[in-house]
Amino acid sequence: MPTSLILAILVITIVLAGLVAVRPNLTVARGGKILAFLAFFIFPVFAGLLGLENHMERAKQTSFCLTCHIMGQYGQSLYVDDASYIPAAHFQNGRVPRDQACYTCHTDYSIFGGFKSKFRGLHHIYAQYVTGPQQPVKLYHPYNNRECLHCHEGSRSFEQGALHTAEPQTMADIKSNKLSCLTSGCHDTIHNVKQLDHVKYWKPVQ
Amino acid sequence: MMQTQGKSINKKLRISGGLIALGLLVQALSLLWNHPLSFIAYVTIGGLFMAGGIVLYLFTLVNIPSAGTEDVEGNTKAQTPQT
Numbered sequence: 198m199p200t201s202l203i204l205a206i207l208v209i210t211i212v213l214a215g216l217v218a219v220r221p222n223l224t225v226a227r228g229g230k231i232l233a234f235l236a237f238f239i240f241p242v243f244a245g246l247l248g249l250e251n252h253m254e255r256a257k258q259t260s261f262c263l264t265c266h267i268m269g270q271y272g273q274s275l276y277v278d279d280a281s282y283i284p285a286a287h288f289q290n291g292r293v294p295r296d297q298a299c300y301t302c303h304t305d306y307s308i309f310g311g312f313k314s315k316f317r318g319l320h321h322i323y324a325q326y327v328t329g330p331q332q333p334v335k336l337y338h339p340y341n342n343r344e345c346l347h348c349h350e351g352s353r354s355f356e357q358g359a360l361h362t363a364e365p366q367t368m369a370d371i372k373s374n375k376l377s378c379l380t381s382g383c384h385d386t387i388h389n390v391k392q393l394d395h396v397k398y399w400k401p402v403q
Numbered sequence: 404m405m406q407t408q409g410k411s412i413n414k415k416l417r418i419s420g421g422l423i424a425l426g427l428l429v430q431a432l433s434l435l436w437n438h439p440l441s442f443i444a445y446v447t448i449g450g451l452f453m454a455g456g457i458v459l460y461l462f463t464l465v466n467i468p469s470a471g472t473e474d475v476e477g478n479t480k481a482q483t484p485q486t
Contacts, residue, residue, distance in 0.1 A: 218416065221413040222413065248434055249446075252442045261437060261438075318439070
Protein backbone atom coordinates (compact mmCIF):
# COMPACT_ATOMS: atom_id res chain seq x y z
CA MET A 198 0.00 0.00 0.00
CA PRO A 199 1.39 3.45 -0.88
CA THR A 200 2.85 5.44 2.00
CA SER A 201 0.64 8.41 1.14
CA LEU A 202 -2.50 6.32 1.65
CA ILE A 203 -1.27 5.01 5.00
CA LEU A 204 -0.44 8.58 6.03
CA ALA A 205 -3.97 9.63 5.07
CA ILE A 206 -5.44 6.83 7.21
CA LEU A 207 -3.19 7.83 10.10
CA VAL A 208 -4.23 11.47 9.83
CA ILE A 209 -7.94 10.55 9.76
CA THR A 210 -7.44 8.38 12.82
CA ILE A 211 -5.59 11.19 14.61
CA VAL A 212 -8.46 13.58 13.85
CA LEU A 213 -11.06 11.10 15.11
CA ALA A 214 -9.11 10.27 18.26
CA GLY A 215 -8.51 13.97 18.84
CA LEU A 216 -12.21 14.72 18.39
CA VAL A 217 -13.27 12.18 21.01
CA ALA A 218 -10.47 13.32 23.31
CA VAL A 219 -11.53 16.96 23.06
CA ARG A 220 -15.24 16.19 23.39
CA PRO A 221 -15.55 13.05 25.53
CA ASN A 222 -19.22 13.88 26.21
CA LEU A 223 -19.91 12.58 22.70
CA THR A 224 -19.66 9.09 24.17
CA VAL A 225 -22.88 9.54 26.16
CA ALA A 226 -24.85 8.79 22.99
CA ARG A 227 -24.72 5.35 21.39
CA GLY A 228 -23.23 6.71 18.16
CA GLY A 229 -20.53 8.41 20.20
CA LYS A 230 -19.65 5.13 21.90
CA ILE A 231 -19.25 3.47 18.51
CA LEU A 232 -17.18 6.44 17.31
CA ALA A 233 -14.95 6.17 20.38
CA PHE A 234 -14.46 2.45 19.84
CA LEU A 235 -13.52 3.04 16.22
CA ALA A 236 -11.28 6.01 16.99
CA PHE A 237 -9.57 4.52 20.05
CA PHE A 238 -9.27 0.89 19.04
CA ILE A 239 -10.18 -0.29 15.55
CA PHE A 240 -8.61 2.51 13.47
CA PRO A 241 -5.39 2.86 15.50
CA VAL A 242 -4.75 -0.89 15.41
CA PHE A 243 -5.54 -1.03 11.68
CA ALA A 244 -3.41 2.03 10.88
CA GLY A 245 -0.62 0.77 13.13
CA LEU A 246 -0.48 -2.57 11.35
CA LEU A 247 -0.48 -0.88 7.94
CA GLY A 248 2.39 1.35 9.03
CA LEU A 249 4.31 -1.61 10.39
CA GLU A 250 3.90 -3.48 7.12
CA ASN A 251 5.09 -0.36 5.27
CA HIS A 252 8.19 -0.16 7.45
CA MET A 253 8.89 -3.86 6.86
CA GLU A 254 8.69 -3.38 3.09
CA ARG A 255 10.88 -0.28 3.20
CA ALA A 256 13.50 -2.20 5.18
CA LYS A 257 14.04 -4.36 2.09
CA GLN A 258 15.15 -1.44 -0.05
CA THR A 259 18.77 -1.10 -1.10
CA SER A 260 18.65 2.62 -0.27
CA PHE A 261 17.49 1.75 3.25
CA CYS A 262 20.45 -0.59 3.86
CA LEU A 263 22.84 2.01 2.52
CA THR A 264 21.66 4.70 4.95
CA CYS A 265 24.19 3.27 7.40
CA HIS A 266 27.58 4.76 6.58
CA ILE A 267 29.38 1.45 7.06
CA MET A 268 27.38 -0.11 4.22
CA GLY A 269 28.46 2.55 1.73
CA GLN A 270 31.36 0.54 0.31
CA TYR A 271 29.14 -2.51 -0.09
CA GLY A 272 26.73 -0.41 -2.11
CA GLN A 273 29.64 0.92 -4.17
CA SER A 274 30.77 -2.65 -4.92
CA LEU A 275 27.51 -3.24 -6.79
CA TYR A 276 28.80 -0.93 -9.53
CA VAL A 277 32.19 -2.62 -10.07
CA ASP A 278 32.73 -3.24 -13.78
CA ASP A 279 33.95 -6.81 -13.39
CA ALA A 280 31.75 -9.86 -13.91
CA SER A 281 33.71 -11.89 -11.38
CA TYR A 282 32.27 -9.70 -8.62
CA ILE A 283 29.19 -11.80 -7.83
CA PRO A 284 27.00 -9.08 -6.24
CA ALA A 285 27.92 -6.59 -9.00
CA ALA A 286 27.11 -9.09 -11.77
CA HIS A 287 23.76 -9.88 -10.17
CA PHE A 288 22.90 -6.23 -9.58
CA GLN A 289 23.95 -4.92 -12.98
CA ASN A 290 22.33 -7.71 -14.99
CA GLY A 291 19.02 -7.57 -13.14
CA ARG A 292 19.42 -11.04 -11.61
CA VAL A 293 18.22 -9.43 -8.41
CA PRO A 294 15.82 -6.48 -8.24
CA ARG A 295 18.06 -3.43 -7.98
CA ASP A 296 15.84 -1.69 -5.44
CA GLN A 297 16.02 -4.74 -3.13
CA ALA A 298 19.49 -6.02 -3.97
CA CYS A 299 20.82 -6.43 -0.41
CA TYR A 300 17.69 -8.09 0.92
CA THR A 301 17.32 -10.50 -1.99
CA CYS A 302 20.71 -12.12 -1.35
CA HIS A 303 20.93 -11.63 2.43
CA THR A 304 17.55 -12.94 3.52
CA ASP A 305 17.04 -16.56 4.52
CA TYR A 306 14.85 -18.50 2.12
CA SER A 307 13.33 -20.61 4.85
CA ILE A 308 9.98 -20.70 6.62
CA PHE A 309 10.86 -17.96 9.13
CA GLY A 310 13.50 -16.38 6.91
CA GLY A 311 11.80 -13.01 6.63
CA PHE A 312 11.36 -12.82 10.38
CA LYS A 313 15.00 -13.80 11.00
CA SER A 314 16.13 -11.13 8.55
CA LYS A 315 14.16 -8.45 10.35
CA PHE A 316 15.53 -9.63 13.67
CA ARG A 317 19.05 -9.42 12.25
CA GLY A 318 18.17 -5.91 11.10
CA LEU A 319 17.38 -4.97 14.70
CA HIS A 320 20.73 -6.44 15.71
CA HIS A 321 22.41 -4.31 13.02
CA ILE A 322 20.81 -1.20 14.55
CA TYR A 323 22.02 -2.25 18.00
CA ALA A 324 25.51 -2.85 16.65
CA GLN A 325 25.54 0.43 14.74
CA TYR A 326 24.36 2.69 17.55
CA VAL A 327 25.23 0.89 20.80
CA THR A 328 28.20 -1.46 20.58
CA GLY A 329 29.72 -0.09 17.38
CA PRO A 330 30.03 -2.17 14.22
CA GLN A 331 32.77 -4.77 13.78
CA GLN A 332 35.54 -3.92 11.34
CA PRO A 333 35.62 -5.52 8.87
CA VAL A 334 31.93 -6.32 8.61
CA LYS A 335 31.31 -10.07 8.76
CA LEU A 336 28.29 -12.27 8.25
CA TYR A 337 26.86 -13.78 11.44
CA HIS A 338 26.90 -17.23 9.83
CA PRO A 339 28.63 -18.66 6.73
CA TYR A 340 26.63 -17.88 3.61
CA ASN A 341 24.21 -20.72 2.91
CA ASN A 342 23.97 -22.14 -0.63
CA ARG A 343 20.20 -22.24 -0.11
CA GLU A 344 20.10 -18.51 -0.84
CA CYS A 345 21.84 -19.03 -4.22
CA LEU A 346 19.80 -22.12 -5.07
CA HIS A 347 16.56 -20.27 -4.41
CA CYS A 348 17.00 -18.79 -7.90
CA HIS A 349 19.68 -20.93 -9.56
CA GLU A 350 18.39 -24.40 -8.80
CA GLY A 351 16.81 -25.84 -11.92
CA SER A 352 18.42 -23.32 -14.25
CA ARG A 353 20.37 -24.73 -17.20
CA SER A 354 23.61 -22.90 -16.44
CA PHE A 355 23.63 -24.28 -12.93
CA GLU A 356 22.34 -27.81 -13.48
CA GLN A 357 24.46 -28.44 -16.59
CA GLY A 358 27.48 -26.27 -15.74
CA ALA A 359 30.71 -28.07 -16.62
CA LEU A 360 32.26 -27.74 -13.17
CA HIS A 361 29.01 -28.44 -11.35
CA THR A 362 28.68 -31.79 -13.13
CA ALA A 363 32.38 -32.67 -13.41
CA GLU A 364 32.09 -35.15 -10.58
CA PRO A 365 28.90 -36.92 -9.56
CA GLN A 366 29.22 -35.88 -5.94
CA THR A 367 29.75 -32.17 -6.66
CA MET A 368 26.12 -31.31 -7.40
CA ALA A 369 24.90 -33.20 -4.32
CA ASP A 370 27.43 -31.41 -2.14
CA ILE A 371 26.42 -28.02 -3.50
CA LYS A 372 22.75 -28.72 -2.91
CA SER A 373 23.33 -30.01 0.59
CA ASN A 374 25.49 -26.96 1.42
CA LYS A 375 28.57 -29.13 2.03
CA LEU A 376 30.41 -27.42 -0.80
CA SER A 377 30.00 -23.67 -0.52
CA CYS A 378 29.32 -21.71 -3.71
CA LEU A 379 31.28 -18.78 -2.34
CA THR A 380 34.14 -20.05 -0.24
CA SER A 381 35.22 -23.20 -2.08
CA GLY A 382 37.25 -21.27 -4.61
CA CYS A 383 34.61 -21.08 -7.35
CA HIS A 384 32.61 -17.86 -6.91
CA ASP A 385 34.78 -16.27 -4.28
CA THR A 386 34.95 -12.66 -5.39
CA ILE A 387 32.14 -11.11 -3.43
CA HIS A 388 31.99 -7.46 -2.35
CA ASN A 389 35.78 -7.35 -1.97
CA VAL A 390 35.62 -3.83 -0.55
CA LYS A 391 39.36 -3.62 0.10
CA GLN A 392 39.98 -3.50 -3.65
CA LEU A 393 37.40 -0.85 -4.49
CA ASP A 394 40.05 1.80 -5.10
CA HIS A 395 41.65 -0.32 -7.81
CA VAL A 396 38.69 -1.27 -9.99
CA LYS A 397 36.68 0.28 -12.79
CA TYR A 398 33.04 1.18 -12.27
CA TRP A 399 29.96 0.69 -14.40
CA LYS A 400 27.93 3.79 -15.11
CA PRO A 401 24.27 2.94 -15.68
CA VAL A 402 22.60 4.62 -18.63
CA GLN A 403 20.13 7.16 -17.29
CA MET B 404 -21.01 10.82 43.01
CA MET B 405 -22.29 10.19 39.48
CA GLN B 406 -20.84 13.49 38.26
CA THR B 407 -17.49 12.61 39.79
CA GLN B 408 -17.52 9.26 38.00
CA GLY B 409 -18.46 10.95 34.74
CA LYS B 410 -15.65 13.46 35.11
CA SER B 411 -13.20 10.68 35.88
CA ILE B 412 -14.24 8.74 32.78
CA ASN B 413 -14.05 11.86 30.63
CA LYS B 414 -10.58 12.54 31.97
CA LYS B 415 -9.45 9.01 31.14
CA LEU B 416 -10.93 9.32 27.65
CA ARG B 417 -9.07 12.59 27.14
CA ILE B 418 -5.81 11.03 28.24
CA SER B 419 -6.23 7.90 26.16
CA GLY B 420 -7.27 9.95 23.11
CA GLY B 421 -4.26 12.20 23.58
CA LEU B 422 -1.91 9.24 23.91
CA ILE B 423 -3.33 7.55 20.82
CA ALA B 424 -3.19 10.75 18.76
CA LEU B 425 0.39 11.41 19.90
CA GLY B 426 1.44 7.84 19.12
CA LEU B 427 -0.14 7.99 15.69
CA LEU B 428 1.52 11.34 15.03
CA VAL B 429 4.94 9.84 15.84
CA GLN B 430 4.15 6.87 13.60
CA ALA B 431 3.08 9.16 10.75
CA LEU B 432 6.28 11.20 11.06
CA SER B 433 8.40 8.04 11.15
CA LEU B 434 6.90 6.98 7.82
CA LEU B 435 8.31 10.14 6.26
CA TRP B 436 11.85 9.31 7.41
CA ASN B 437 13.70 6.61 5.45
CA HIS B 438 16.16 5.50 8.10
CA PRO B 439 16.57 2.40 10.32
CA LEU B 440 15.94 4.52 13.40
CA SER B 441 12.53 5.49 12.03
CA PHE B 442 11.41 1.89 12.56
CA ILE B 443 12.63 2.00 16.15
CA ALA B 444 10.77 5.29 16.66
CA TYR B 445 7.67 3.75 15.10
CA VAL B 446 7.65 0.72 17.37
CA THR B 447 9.00 2.09 20.63
CA ILE B 448 7.73 5.67 20.85
CA GLY B 449 4.67 5.55 18.58
CA GLY B 450 3.73 2.00 19.48
CA LEU B 451 4.08 2.54 23.21
CA PHE B 452 2.02 5.74 23.24
CA MET B 453 -0.65 4.11 21.10
CA ALA B 454 -0.72 0.90 23.12
CA GLY B 455 -0.88 2.92 26.34
CA GLY B 456 -3.84 4.90 25.04
CA ILE B 457 -5.69 1.81 23.84
CA VAL B 458 -5.11 -0.06 27.10
CA LEU B 459 -6.30 2.94 29.12
CA TYR B 460 -9.41 3.17 26.92
CA LEU B 461 -10.20 -0.53 27.28
CA PHE B 462 -9.52 -0.33 31.00
CA THR B 463 -11.97 2.58 31.21
CA LEU B 464 -14.57 0.56 29.30
CA VAL B 465 -14.42 -2.44 31.60
CA ASN B 466 -14.56 -0.27 34.71
CA ILE B 467 -17.72 1.62 33.81
CA PRO B 468 -20.42 0.90 36.40
CA SER B 469 -23.24 -1.25 35.03
CA ALA B 470 -26.46 0.44 33.87
CA GLY B 471 -28.52 -0.74 36.84
CA THR B 472 -27.31 -1.66 40.35
CA GLU B 473 -29.33 -2.95 43.24
CA ASP B 474 -29.31 -1.36 46.65
CA VAL B 475 -29.48 -3.35 49.87
CA GLU B 476 -33.28 -3.59 49.68
CA GLY B 477 -33.12 -4.97 46.15
CA ASN B 478 -34.39 -1.80 44.43
CA THR B 479 -32.81 -1.11 41.07
CA LYS B 480 -31.06 2.24 40.67
CA ALA B 481 -30.51 3.40 37.15
CA GLN B 482 -27.15 4.89 36.27
CA THR B 483 -26.35 6.95 33.24
CA PRO B 484 -23.70 5.21 31.17
CA GLN B 485 -20.91 7.52 30.12
CA THR B 486 -19.22 5.58 27.42
